[in-house]
Amino acid sequence: MEEIIILDFYGQYNQLIARRVRECNVFCEILPFNTPVEKIKEKNPKGIIFTGGPASVYLENSPKCDEKIFELGIPILGICYGMQLMTYMLKGEVKRAYKREFGEVDVNIDNRSLLFNGLENVNKCLMSHMDYVENLPNGFEKIGWTSDCKFAGMQDIKNNFYGIQFHPEVNHTNNGIKIIRNFLYNICNCSGTWKMNSFGDEQISAIRQKIGDGKAVCALSGGVDSSVAAAIINKAIGKNLTCIFVDHGLLRKNEAEEVEEIFTKQFDVNFIKIDAKERFLNKLSGVDNPEEKRKIIGEEFIRVFEEEGKKLGKIDYLVQGTIYPDVIESGVGVGAKIKSHHNVGGLPEYVDFKEIIEPLRNLFKDEVRKVGEELGLPKSLVYRQPFPGPGLAIRVIGDITEKKLEILREADFIFREEIANTKLDKELNQYFAVLTNLKSVGVMGDERTYDYTIALRAVTTSDFMTATWSKIPYDVLEKVSTRIVNEVSHVNRVVYDITSKPPATIEWE
Ligand code: XMP
Numbered sequence: 020m021e022e023i024i025i026l027d028f029y030g031q032y033n034q035l036i037a038r039r040v041r042e043c044n045v046f047c048e049i050l051p052f053n054t055p056v057e058k059i060k061e062k063n064p065k066g067i068i069f070t071g072g073p074a075s076v077y078l079e080n081s082p083k084c085d086e087k088i089f090e091l092g093i094p095i096l097g098i099c100y101g102m103q104l105m106t107y108m109l110k111g112e113v114k115r116a117y118k119r120e121f122g123e124v125d126v127n128i129d130n131r132s133l134l135f136n137g138l139e140n141v142n143k144c145l146m147s148h149m150d151y152v153e154n155l156p157n158g159f160e161k162i163g164w165t166s167d168c169k170f171a172g173m174q175d176i177k178n179n180f181y182g183i184q185f186h187p188e189v190n191h192t193n194n195g196i197k198i199i200r201n202f203l204y205n206i207c208n209c210s211g212t213w214k215m216n217s218f219g220d221e222q223i224s225a226i227r228q229k230i231g232d233g234k235a236v237c238a239l240s241g242g243v244d245s246s247v248a249a250a251i252i253n254k255a256i257g258k259n260l261t262c263i264f265v266d267h268g269l270l271r272k273n274e275a276e277e278v279e280e281i282f283t284k285q286f287d288v289n290f291i292k293i294d295a296k297e298r299f300l301n302k303l304s305g306v307d308n309p310e311e312k313r314k315i316i317g318e319e320f321i322r323v324f325e326e327e328g329k330k331l332g333k334i335d336y337l338v339q340g341t342i343y344p345d346v347i348e349s350g351v352g353v354g355a356k357i358k359s360h361h362n363v364g365g366l367p368e369y370v371d372f373k374e375i376i377e378p379l380r381n382l383f384k385d386e387v388r389k390v391g392e393e394l395g396l397p398k399s400l401v402y403r404q405p406f407p408g409p410g411l412a413i414r415v416i417g418d419i420t421e422k423k424l425e426i427l428r429e430a431d432f433i434f435r436e437e438i439a440n441t442k443l444d445k446e447l448n449q450y451f452a453v454l455t456n457l458k459s460v461g462v463m464g465d466e467r468t469y470d471y472t473i474a475l476r477a478v479t480t481s482d483f484m485t486a487t488w489s490k491i492p493y494d495v496l497e498k499v500s501t502r503i504v505n506e507v508s509h510v511n512r513v514v515y516d517i518t519s520k521p522p523a524t525i526e527w528e
Pocket of ligand 1: 313344345348358359360361362405406407408409449483484520523524525526527528
C-alpha cells in the first residue's frame with residue numbers, strides 16, 4: 020500500500036495534515052520527528068511531510084530530524100517550521116523576525132511549480148510565524164512570497180524538496196487541499212487507492228472483542244460525540260451498557276428534558292439521569308479561573324460516574340465521546356496546551372475504572388457525524404450543534420452563580436430561537452450566548468441601569484480546530500439584541516464577537 024509519512028514537530032495542526040492526506044485517498048502515518056531514517060526507509064513511503072511547530076530551528080534543543088532523510092531520494096514537503104528546518108539543515112539561513120506575520124495573507128505564487136499547479140497567481144493563505152527563511156539553500160528557487168516574507172514557498176525540483184511557510188491544511192488557506200493533492204499526485208506520484216473502511220463496523224467488532232461479557236457505563240451528554248460513542252458501544256455489547264446522563268446544573272434551557280426524551284423514546288438503551296446540580300455548583304463556587312473550572316468539572320464527572328457505576332454492580336469500563344480536537348487542544352502528546360477539555364486534560368489522575376474507552380479519539384467532528392449517519396442515528400441528533408461538557412460554566416465568564424446561569428440560559432434561548440426562526444441554523448456550526456463579567460451603564464425608561472453585557476458568538480467551521488466568525492445579517496442581530504435586553508432582567512447591552520479561531524477560540528474560556 021502506498022504511504023506518506025508525516026514527521027511530527029509538535030505543530031498544532033499536524034493531525035489536520037493527516038486528515039487532508041487521507042481525504043485525498045492516500046494512507047499516511049504520523050511519526051515522531053526523531054524517527055530513525057532506517058525505520059522510515061522500511062516503510063518505503065512515497066513522500067514525507069514535515070509539520071509546523073512552535074520551536075526555532077537555530078536553538079540547540081529544537082526538534083530536528085535525521086539528516087540522512089535528505090539522502091533517501093524521497094520527495095519532502097516542509098510546512099512552516101518544516102520549511103525552516105529544511106532550509107537550516109540544507110545550509111540555507113533562517114532568521115527571527117521583529118514582527119510576527121499572522122492571519123490570512125495574500126501569498127504570490129509561481130503556479131508553474133508542480134506544487135501550485137492549477138492555482139491563481141495570488142492565493143489567501145494562513146500564516147503564523149516569527150522566524151523566516153532569509154537565504155535559500157543551494158539548489159532551491161523561490162516559488163512564493165508576500166509583502167513581509169520574501170520566501171513563502173521554495174522548491175528544489177532536482178531532489179523533489181518543497182517548502183511552504185503557510186499552512187495548507189487549514190480551511191483558512193484557499194486551495195490548501197489542492198496544494199496537498201498536488202504534492203501527493205504530481206510530486207510523489209501517488210495513485211490514491213486508499214479508502215476509509217467502515218469505521219463504525221470496525222470499532223463495533225473491536226470493542227465487542229475487548230469488552231466481551233463485561234459491563235460499561237457511557238458518559239452521555241446528548242451531544243453528537245457521546246451519542247455516537249454510545250451507539251457504537253450499544254451495538255457492540257447491547258444491554259451491558261448503561262448510559263448515564265449527568266445534569267450538572269450547567270445545561271441550556273430545557274436541555275435535560277430534551278436529552279431524556281430522545282434517549283428514552285428513540286433508543287433502546289439503559290438510560291439513567293442523575294441530578295448533580297448541587298454538588299457541581301458547590302464545587303465551583305467562587306472559582307473564576309477557566310482551567311480550574313474545567314478541572315473541577317472533569318474530576319466531578321468521573322466521581323459521579325464511579326459512584327453510579329458502583330450502584331450498578333461491577334463495571335469495568337467508562338465510555339467517553341472524546342474526539343481528536345479535545346485531545347490536541349488539551350496538549351496531550353502533541354501541540355501546546357490551549358485549554359483542558361473536561362474529558363482529557365481535565366481528568367483526575369486516579370480513575371476507578373479498569374479502562375476508559377474512547378472510540379472516537381482520532382476523529383474530527385465531521386468524521387464523527389459521518390459515522391453517526393452510517394450507524395443510522397437521527398439527523399437531528401447527528402447535526403446538533405456541539406455543546407461542551409463543562410457547559411455554561413465556560414460561558415459565564417468569571418465566577419458562577421445560579422443567578423448568572425439563569426440570565427445566560429434565557430439570553431442563549433432567545434438567540435437560538437431567532438437563529439432557528441430565520442433558518443440560519445443550517446449554515447452556522449455553533450452559536451451561543453456568553454455572559455461576560457462586564458457591567459456597564461445603560462438607560463431604560465428614563466432610569467439609569469448598571470447591568471451585564473451579553474456577548475453573542477456564532478461561527479462556521481467544519482473541524483472546530485479553526486473557525487470563521489459568521490456574518491449574521493444585522494436585522495437578525497438587532498432582533499436578538501432587542502429581545503434579550505427587553506426580556507432578560509439584568510442585561511442592558513449585547514455585543515457580537517467578530518473574531519475567528521485562531522486567534523480566538525470558539526468558547527470564551
Ligand atoms: P474551542 O473553544 O477550543 O472549542 O475553540 C472547540 C470546540 O470544542 C468544544 N469544547 C469542548 N467540548 N469539552 C467538550 O466536550 C470541553 O471541555 C470543551 N471545550 C471546548 C467547543 O464547544 C467547540 O465546539
